[in-house]
Amino acid sequence: MSSRQRSNELPSDTIAAVATAIGQSGIGIIRISGPQALEVAYGVFRSPSGRTPQDFLSHTVHYGTLVERQHGDRIDEVLLTVFRAPRSYTGEDVIEVSCHGGSATVRRALQAILAAGARPADPGEFTKRAFLNGRLDLAQAEAVNDLIRAQTEQSQRLALRQLGGAVSREVSHLTDAILSILSRIEASVDFPDDVEEPDRSILAREMEQISCDLDRLIATSDRGRIYREGITLAIVGRPNVGKSSLLNALLRQARAIVTPVPGTTRDVIEETINIRGIPVVAADTAGVRDSADEVERIGVEMTERAMAAAGIVLIIVDASTGITEEDKSIIRRAGPSALVAINKADLVSDQVAGETRDKLRKEFPSLNAIAISAVTGLGIEQLEDSIAEAALGGKVDSVEAVIVTNLRHKQALTAAKESINNALDTIRRGMEIDLTSVDLVAARLSLGEITGDTASEDLIDRIFEEFCIGK
Numbered sequence: 227m228s229s230r231q232r233s234n235e236l237p238s239d240t241i242a243a244v245a246t247a248i249g250q251s252g253i254g255i256i257r258i259s260g261p262q263a264l265e266v267a268y269g270v271f272r273s274p275s276g277r278t279p280q281d282f283l284s285h286t287v288h289y290g291t292l293v294e295r296q297h298g299d300r301i302d303e304v305l306l307t308v309f310r311a312p313r314s315y316t317g318e319d320v321i322e323v324s325c326h327g328g329s330a331t332v333r334r335a336l337q338a339i340l341a342a343g344a345r346p347a348d349p350g351e352f353t354k355r356a357f358l359n360g361r362l363d364l365a366q367a368e369a370v371n372d373l374i375r376a377q378t379e380q381s382q383r384l385a386l387r388q389l390g391g392a393v394s395r396e397v398s399h400l401t402d403a404i405l406s407i408l409s410r411i412e413a414s415v416d417f418p419d420d421v422e423e424p425d426r427s428i429l430a431r432e433m434e435q436i437s438c439d440l441d442r443l444i445a446t447s448d449r450g451r452i453y454r455e456g457i458t459l460a461i462v463g464r465p466n467v468g469k470s471s472l473l474n475a476l477l478r479q480a481r482a483i484v485t486p487v488p489g490t491t492r493d494v495i496e497e498t499i500n501i502r503g504i505p506v507v508a509a510d511t512a513g514v515r516d517s518a519d520e521v522e523r524i525g526v527e528m529t530e531r532a533m534a535a536a537g538i539v540l541i542i543v544d545a546s547t548g549i550t551e552e553d554k555s556i557i558r559r560a561g562p563s564a565l566v567a568i569n570k571a572d573l574v575s576d577q578v579a580g581e582t583r584d585k586l587r588k589e590f591p592s593l594n595a596i597a598i599s600a601v602t603g604l605g606i607e608q609l610e611d612s613i614a615e616a617a618l619g620g621k622v623d624s625v626e627a628v629i630v631t632n633l634r635h636k637q638a639l640t641a642a643k644e645s646i647n648n649a650l651d652t653i654r655r656g657m658e659i660d661l662t663s664v665d666l667v668a669a670r671l672s673l674g675e676i677t678g679d680t681a682s683e684d685l686i687d688r689i690f691e692e693f694c695i696g697k
Contacts (some may be wrong), residue, residue, distance in 0.1 A: 240266055242344035244249045245696040253325035256336050258344055259352055263319040264308075269295040269342035269626070271306050271323075279321065284310035288570055292325060292335055295342045301334050302326055304498070316352050323560040334468055341624050350693025354686070357678060364678025364689065365394045369634060371693050372454060373430040380503025381453045384629055392628045393635065394445060394677050401492030401673050415660045426653050429662075436669075440643040449618045449641075450631035456498070456505030457617045460536035462529055462560070464552050467544040471600035473497065474509040502614035509536070523559060530559075538616050539564040545582055545597065546573045554589070562592040565612055572599035601696050632691075638675045645669035 240260025246253065258266055267279040267338060273290040282288055286308055292301040305324040314320040321612045325335050340346060348354075350371070357367045369388035376382035388394075407429055413421045461469045473601045476499050495510040511529035533539050539560040543553045545568045557564060579597040594612055598605035630636055649665035674680030 233249055237355070239349035240344045241267070241355075242336065242339045243347035243696040244336055245322070245352075246327065246332075249378070250329060253326050254327040254332035254335070256325070256332070256339060257322045257347075258321040258323070258339060259314070259316045259318050259347075259351060259355060260344070260453065261319065262343055263321045265635065266339060266342045266344045267306060267321045267323075267467040270338045279306065279308060282306075282308045284308055284313055292323060292338065294334075301338060302331050304335070312334070312359070312361075316355040317356060317361045319459035327622060344679070347695060348690075349695050350690035350697060353693060353697055354690040357686070362389075363391075363394050364681055364686070365397070365632075365635065365676050366391060367678075368634075368689060369393075370697065372631065374694065374697060376604050377456065377498065378453070378500045378503045381505065381631075384450065384453055384631055387628070388631070393630065396439075396628055397673050397676050400436055400439055401670055402667055403432065404589060404646075404673070405668050407432055408663060408670070411659055411663060411666070416662075420455055426656075426659070430650060430653050433653065435645055437643055437646050440639055440646065443628070443640050444636060444643065445516075447630040447633075447636035448626070451636075452504055452617050452630040453466045453629070456507055457537035458532075458535065459506050459508045459538045459540055459613065460511060460529075460532045461508060461540050461542060462511050462533055462556060464550065465546070467542045467543050468600045470495075470510050470597070472540075472542060472567065472569060473508055475600040475603065475606055476501070476508060495504040500616075501610050504614055504617050506613065506617070525555075533560060538613060540613070540678070541566045543582070543586075544565070544570055545579050546570045550688040557586075557590055557593065561617070564593065565616060566590075566593050567605075567609055568595060568597045568602055571604055572602045579635070619647040635676050638672045642669040642672040645672065 228466045238261060240258060240262040241256045241582045243255060245257040264279045271279055271290050271294055272293055273628070274289055277288075279288075285366060288306045288308070290306060291306060294301060294303045302325045307322040307324070309315070309320040309322070311317060311319045322337060323339070325331055332362060351369050353362070353367050356362045357364060362370070366389050369385045369552055372385035373382065373389060374387050405423075408423045411429075415422045429636050463469055473495070477497055497508055497510075499506045499508050509532050511532050512568075541553070541556055541560055543549060543565050543566060557566065568579060568586075574582075583597060586593055596605050596609050596612060600606075630639065645665040645668040649662040652662045652665070653659070671680045675685070678686065
C-alpha cells in the first residue's frame with residue numbers, strides 16, 4: 227500500500243499559519259488550508275460588495291476587511307486569494323490572506339483566523355498535505371525545504387530542478403526497469419508451462435545497466451551535498467601574512483579588522499561566501515606562532531581546532547618574506563590536500579613570486595599554490611576556482627545535470643545498488659532464478675523511499691518536522 231493511502235493520511239481539519247518571515251515587512255501572508263478553509267474565511271472577511279468567500283471563483287483575489295469574528299472589530303484592510311481544491315498547493319481548499327506586515331497586525335490576523343475554526347499548522351504541514359494529496363512526491367517535497375534554505379544561485383537551481391521532478395524521474399526510470407525484470411522472472415516462476423525462463427544473459431545486462439545508473443547518481447551525491455549544505459574553509463597561516471585581508475577580498479567587503487600589528491585576530495571570525503555557487507563558510511583564524519600571550523595562545527588553539535574540522539584548509543604565506551620554517555610546519559599539519567595562497571605578490575616581482583611557488587611545489591609536490599594579492603585582487607578569481615574544485619573533488623557540474631543533494635537519497639540509492647548487485651550475483655552463479663526476486667523487491671522498496679511510495683509514516687513525519695511553520 228502506498229504511504230499516501232494509509233487510513234489517517236487525509237486530515238479532515240483545517241490549518242492556518244503565517245507564511246511570511248517573522249518581523250516587520252510590507253506585507254504578511256496567512257495561509258489557510260483544509261475542507262473548512264472557505265468557512266473560516268467567511269467568519270473573518272468582509273467584502274464591500276457583500277459577497278462571501280464561498281461565492282468567489284478559484285484563483286481570484288478580493289479586497290476587503292479582516293475582522294474579529296466574535297465582536298466584528300476591524301483588524302486590517304486585506305486581499306483574500308482563493309484556491310479551490312484540487313488546484314491548490316496542498317490539493318485542498320486554500321485561502322491566503324495578505325495583510326500589512328507589522329508584527330502586531332499579523333499576530334491579530336492569525337488569532338482571528340484560529341478563533342474562526344482553524345488550528346495552528348505544524349511545521350511543514352502544508353507541504354505534507356501536498357504530498358499526501360498527490361501534488362508532490364517526497365523528493366519534490368524535500369526540494370521545497372531546500373529551495374527555502376538555498377544560500378546560492380546554484381543550490382537554488384538544483385532545488386528547483388528537484389522540485390520539478392528531475393530526481394524523481396530518474397528514480398521512476400530505475401524502478402520501472404526493476405519491475406520489468408521482476409515481472410518476467412515471476413511470470414516464469416508462477417506459470418512455468420506457459421512462460422519460458424528469461425534469458426539470463428539479457429537479465430544480467432539489464433541489471434548491470436541499472437547498477438551503472440545507480441552508480442552515476444550516487445557519484446553526484448558528495449558534490450550535491452556541498453551545493454546544498456556548503457563547506458567550511460579555514461584560512462590559516464603565520465601572523466600578519468594577510469589572512470584577514472584575504473577574507474575581506476573574498477567577501478568583497480571589509481569584515482575582518484586589518485592592521486600591520488601581528489596577532490590582531492584573536493578569535494575565529496566566520497562568514498559565508500558564495501564561491502562558484504557553493505556556500506563556503508570561511509573562517510579567519512588567529513595567526514599560528516609560539517606566544518607568551520595567554521589570549522593569543524588560546525586563539526592559536528582555536529585555529530588548530532578549526533583546521534581539524536575544516537573541509538578545506540587554505541594556508542596563507544607571505545611572498546615578501548619568503549617561505550619560513552613556520553610556514554612549512556603549518557603545511558605539514560594541514561596535510562597534502564591543503565591549498566596555499568602566496569599573498570602580497572604585488573610587493574614582489576613575478577620572478578620572485580614564481581620562485582616561491584616553485585620552492586613550495588618542490589618540497590610539497592601535491593600542493594596547489596597560487597600567487598595572489600588580497601589588496602589588488604590579483605589571483606583571487608583563480609583562487610576561488612581552486613576552492614570550488616577542491617570542494618567538489620575537481621568536478622564542477624552543469625546546472626542541467628541531475629545531482630543528488632540529499633543524504634537520505636544517497637543512502638536509499640546505495641541500498642538499492644547493493645540489492646541489485648546481489649540479484650546479479652545470483653544470476654551469474656547460475657542459482658535458481660526466483661532467488662533474485664527478494665533482492666529485486668528490496669531494490670524497488672529502497673527507491674520507493676526516495677519518492678515516498680514505500681516510505682514509513684515515521685520517516686515522513688521526521689522529514690516534515692524539519693520544515694518551517696507556514697510551508
